[in-house]
Structure formats: C-alpha cells, structure tokens
Amino acid sequence: MKKKLTPEIISTYYETKFPIDKFMSFIGLSNFKNREFGFVVGKNRFVRNISFKNTEKLLEFMVKNSVKDAYVGAVFDTPPSKEHPIQKLKWNYREFIYDIDIDEYDLVRTCGCQGAQYCKECWSLIQDAAVFIDQTMREDFGFNDIIWIFSGRRGVHGWVRDPIIQKFDKNERVAILDYLTFIHDEKRSQSIDEIPNEAKPLRNRIYALTAKSYLEKVTSKKLHEFGISVNKAKDIIKQVQNSDDFDHTKYNILIPNDSAVRKKLSSEIVLRRYPRIDRKVTMDTNRVSRMPYSVHGKTGQIAIVIKDIKNFYPDSAPTVWEALM
Ligand SMILES: [Zn+2]
Structure with missing residues (x-):
C-alpha cells in the first residue's frame, strides 16, 4: 500500500533529518540571501521569488509550511521577493544544470513503460545519458565539479558547479549544448x-x-x-x-x-x-531546480546525491519514511 505523505511527516523531516549543512555546501554560503527559492505549499500552490536572510529562516519556512516540493534557483543582485521578482532583477550566477527525465524517451522506449514509469531496462537510458554527459563535460570541456542528484521520481539532474561556469551567460550555455547536441x-x-x-x-x-x-x-x-x-x-x-x-x-x-x-x-x-537533454532547463538561468536532499511531493523519495550513476536505480534512494525511522 502506498503511504500517505502528510504535512506532519514532511515538517518532521525538515526539522530533524534534512542535512542543511550538506545542502549549503552544495550551493555555497556566499550571496545566500540573494538566492531564489521556490516551493509547492498548501494545496499544490507553487510559490517562487522567495529569498531568506539566513539558513535558519529557510529551514523555518520549510518546516512551518510543510513544503511538498522545494526548489533552488539562481543568485540575483538583490534578494528576490514578491516586490522584487526575478524578472526585474539582474541575474548574478547559476550552476549549469542538466535535466534528464525518463519520459523524454517515450517515443523510443521498447519495454512498454510510459510517462513516469520505469524499469531496469529503460532506466539504463538515464544511466547512459548521465555517464555520457559527465564524461563530455570533464574530458572535452575540462570541468571537474559535477554532481548527479536523483530528481526524486523519474530522472536525474547533473549539476556542473565549477566556478567558471556559474557566470556563463545564455549564449555560452547554448554553445556547450550545441556541441552536445550535434x-x-x-x-x-x-x-x-x-x-x-x-x-x-x-x-x-x-x-x-x-x-x-x-x-x-x-x-x-x-x-x-x-x-x-x-x-x-x-x-x-x-x-x-x-x-x-x-x-x-x-x-x-x-x-x-x-x-x-x-x-x-x-x-x-x-x-x-x-x-x-532538456535544453531549456540548461539554458535558462531563471529556472528553479529541485533542492538536493529535499522530499519529492509525489513519491516521498529524497533527492539524494548519487554516488555511482552507473549503478544507481531509483529504488535505492531512501524515502522520507525510511529517513525518519
Ligand atoms: Zn521500462
């Protein structure tokens, strides 16, 4: 039987188990207050253009609102807010993120899975894609700080975090993508x-x-x-x-x-x-991406860092219930 993801369980996870230090080491502390966050709250309402003075305030928000999904965006020159939405702000920097979802392969999957479904056979497409992109970024472009995150449901996100790439503008991001998508x-x-x-x-x-x-x-x-x-x-x-x-x-x-x-x-x-590759996600510096170590609102799985992408299968990612045991 599928367990129900209640607001209480979510709040307890963020209050007692969410590794905020690990998450912070992921995005870095500098300019934290200018970083955009987005959340799914209440009855599936998506809110963004939110920023926090410090990590305590971020955590407090997530616990208080039992956020169903949590996303992190770019760093802006002014803290994003309702009054100062990101569309009006100057973008400062953003990690370079690849988004690979199994449903992108629907037309060529032969196993019978569709949409968010996956099996060992079609999941190997995701593993192959991540290995391919990882090697290309390292060997052809010389990047070396690349981390793969489980999306919590049907895909993975590759974060290229080398300092030099954070400042790449749209044109430079497109140039890398054009190479990969010859x-x-x-x-x-x-x-x-x-x-x-x-x-x-x-x-x-x-x-x-x-x-x-x-x-x-x-x-x-x-x-x-x-x-x-x-x-x-x-x-x-x-x-x-x-x-x-x-x-x-x-x-x-x-x-x-x-x-x-x-x-x-x-x-x-x-x-x-x-x-x-979802080119839009990688090109667009205004997008938000799932927050590493957060809970996926539909599956209850945790968006963990993947140690070995070649051997990672979604079943092995812990759920919020397991994390709380
Ligand atoms: Zn399949």
Whole structure:
C-alpha cells in the first residue's frame, strides 16, 4: 500500500533529518540571501521569488509550511521577493544544470513503460545519458565539479558547479549544448559518421558508450533488419558484450563495411540511446531546480546525491519514511 505523505511527516523531516549543512555546501554560503527559492505549499500552490536572510529562516519556512516540493534557483543582485521578482532583477550566477527525465524517451522506449514509469531496462537510458554527459563535460570541456542528484521520481539532474561556469551567460550555455547536441535534428535521423571533425571526441564517445550500450542489448534479429547476416549479428553482439574497452576502432572493425548498413545502424543507435537533454532547463538561468536532499511531493523519495550513476536505480534512494525511522 502506498503511504500517505502528510504535512506532519514532511515538517518532521525538515526539522530533524534534512542535512542543511550538506545542502549549503552544495550551493555555497556566499550571496545566500540573494538566492531564489521556490516551493509547492498548501494545496499544490507553487510559490517562487522567495529569498531568506539566513539558513535558519529557510529551514523555518520549510518546516512551518510543510513544503511538498522545494526548489533552488539562481543568485540575483538583490534578494528576490514578491516586490522584487526575478524578472526585474539582474541575474548574478547559476550552476549549469542538466535535466534528464525518463519520459523524454517515450517515443523510443521498447519495454512498454510510459510517462513516469520505469524499469531496469529503460532506466539504463538515464544511466547512459548521465555517464555520457559527465564524461563530455570533464574530458572535452575540462570541468571537474559535477554532481548527479536523483530528481526524486523519474530522472536525474547533473549539476556542473565549477566556478567558471556559474557566470556563463545564455549564449555560452547554448554553445556547450550545441556541441552536445550535434545530433539533435528533430527526427534524430543523423548518423554518427556525419558529425563534423571538430567534435571528434564526442563522435568517438558515441561509439564507445552509446553504440556499445545499444549493441550489447540488441537482438540479432533486429541487427539483421539493417542488412547484417544473422550469424554476423550474433558474433557482433557477443564480441561487444565481452569487450571491456570497446571504442570507435573496434566498432569500425566489427560492423560490415557497407555504407548503407552503417548509416542505417548508426542513425538507429543515436535515435534509441543518445542522451535526450532538456535544453531549456540548461539554458535558462531563471529556472528553479529541485533542492538536493529535499522530499519529492509525489513519491516521498529524497533527492539524494548519487554516488555511482552507473549503478544507481531509483529504488535505492531512501524515502522520507525510511529517513525518519
Ligand atoms: Zn521500462
């Protein structure tokens, strides 16, 4: 039976268990009073443009209002308030946040899950996307302070917190996203081979991570549809499954040297498994994101920091009831 998330339980969590120090180390103390917060309160009313003088006041608000969902936004030049809404303020800085939700994959999920549903099979799309973005940020851009947070329900958020990125304006954020989404035409029909040379590290990563993941899960029957013989298909799948250091060189050796086959296959790989990023969330510095360690109002799960994204499954995130035991 599904437990009911009561205002009392929420307040008790924020009063006794919410790790405010950990949360603060997450967003940093400097300019705290100019940071925007947003909450779902009462009967699902969303309020934002709220700021607090200090962390005690923040906690007090969350306990008193039994906030169903809690969000953190950017830092502004003046403390945001009803009288000074963020639209009228000058934006100062914001972490660079990736939002990956399982429902973004609805069109390509083959397991039967839809919307907020997920299973081990389709959740691997989220794990793959996070690993891919994490590596791209570190290796191609040189960022190294990247933390993944469970959204509390159906996805994960990647926070890139390196000081330099906090000041990046919209154009600079778009430039990073454009690099990551070279393959993001509407139909996602672009094949990997068409990615320009400037993005060679990205292209090679698609072979090493995305193609590997696709090929170790695909059936020989499916590969046969692209014009590969069933026996060859079986061999490809076996070799990929047994390879610890699969990369673009191995891909090139393994896949038959037929340009029509290659084009179809690599388009399919991108379509099925390339990270689906919500560009708006990452670009828009006015957005609020779920507060790390807060309670998700629908599931009662806690938005924990994920230690190992490759092996993280939502079931392993604690619920507010478990936290209070
Ligand atoms: Zn599924």
